[in-house]
Amino acid sequence: MKIEKDTAVTLLIKIADATGKLIDEGKDPAVYLHGGYDNIFPKVEAALDGREPGYQVTLPLLPEDGFGQRDDSLLRTIPKAEFPPGVKVGGQLQGVNDAGAEQIYHVLKIKGDTVYLDGNHPLAGRELRVSLKVTDVRAASAEEIAHKHVHGEHGHHH
Ligand SMILES: [Zn+2]
Incomplete structure (x- = not known):
């Protein structure tokens, strides 16, 4: 299924610096609720909107689009x-x-x-390259939408 509002998207995320040196190889998949719930950087959501499992992309991520400037x-x-x-x-x-x-x-x-x-995020102030691979897309449950986050494996536990 396609990534659209109120889908739960499972991703493999690799983070490298601007020269391509790997910072986080992202072995564990991440899952987020798509659709402007502030679960993931807006630039990442925009790049994935309408895509399907198997889609891969590498995005440049400036501090203002990612972890912010150092303070x-x-x-x-x-x-x-x-x-x-x-x-x-x-x-x-x-x-x-x-x-x-x-x-x-x-x-x-x-x-x-x-x-x-x-107190800064370790990646604050850095220009990054983020490689994304969509591994799964499913419809979010009504409860997940109400909570504005994903439940279950790799999701929010409470
Ligand atoms: Zn919840």
Whole structure:
């Protein structure tokens, strides 16, 4: 079936940088609800609209079309004494940003008694090439449409 509004689309997504160097080989399929539900980047939805399983495309993705620009206000340091045990460099922890919203921080490095954190998405500010392969298209259920996301394998669990 064709990808149209209120279909559940299963995709293999590979992400490379602008030179073609692979960043994420996308072994696990992703599934999203098509039709402007903000489940996936609008540029990706536009490229897939009307396509069928087997369709493949590689799209250039600028930061504004993808993970956004880097925001230096999301860089912060905390004293090592406040650092939760068990979190390592390369890991993540949840905190609150300057605007008071919950924010995931990536642990960049620990130097002396200071821990350096970055709340930016690791791919923010990067020009990317996204390769998409449609592996399945099905009609979404009424419940999925009401929830504005896909359920089941690779979908939303709750
Ligand atoms: Zn749901």
